[in-house]
Amino acid sequence: MTLPGFPDAAPLDGLFGGLLIGLAAALMLLGAGRIAGVSGxxxxxxxxxxxxxxxxxxxxxxxxxxxxxxxxxxxxxxxxPEFMPLPVLAVAGVIVGFGARLGSGCTSGHGVCGVSRFSQRSIVATLTFMAAGIATVALMGAFA
Known part of the structure; x- marks a missing residue:
């Protein structure tokens, strides 16, 4: 089963990926005693x-x-390997890194670990970057 518009993306792939992210975050917290915030x-x-x-x-x-x-x-x-040119990925990474520093964390720190701890700051940050992502997709779709 695939998603409309995403012929290579199966729902079970997302479920499995989410489970692995959650497991990694739990193992890092239990094993190292720290939040698995990738930007940090x-x-x-x-x-x-x-x-x-x-x-x-x-x-x-x-x-x-x-x-x-x-x-x-x-x-x-x-x-x-032709998915995206390396310079574009590098610039995108710097922009994402700047945003993560500006927001005092990234999706893994706020979205996975912070929300699960009911951190108000993380909930607001997650709602903000989800809204920005949804707006970006809608805007890009309007010009596609």
């Missing part, structure tokens, strides 16, 4: 902030994110 971990890898994690562990996490996604895509036969 990336900041630690680059020496921008102290997330309570060693820089080598932060780099392992940062490197593992795209490698893990690439491995799953490769195993599912969906690896497309």
């Amino acid at each position: 971990i990336v900041g630690r890898a680059f020496g921008i902030n102290d997330s309570g994690m060693s820089p080598s562990s932060a780099w392992m996490f940062v490197i593992g994110l795209p490698l893990g996604a690439g491995l799953v895509a490769l195993l599912k036969g969906r690896l497309d």
Whole structure:
């Protein structure tokens, strides 16, 4: 079963991915005693902030994110190296990183970990970036 307009996206893929994200966040909280906020971990890898994690562990996490996604895509036969040019991805990453710093966290820190702890700040942040995402998709769809 696929979603309309998304021939390669099966609902079970999203469910499985969500379960893995939740499991990873729970394991990080139980095992390391810290919130699995990706922007904080990336900041630690680059020496921008102290997330309570060693820089080598932060780099392992940062490197593992795209490698893990690439491995799953490769195993599912969906690896497309022409998806987006590397410079575009780099600029997009910097913009997202700026927004995460501006919002004092990212979707994993606020959306997954903060909302599950009923943090008011995280709930407001999550509603804000969800509204911005919905508006962006609607705007892009209007010009498509």
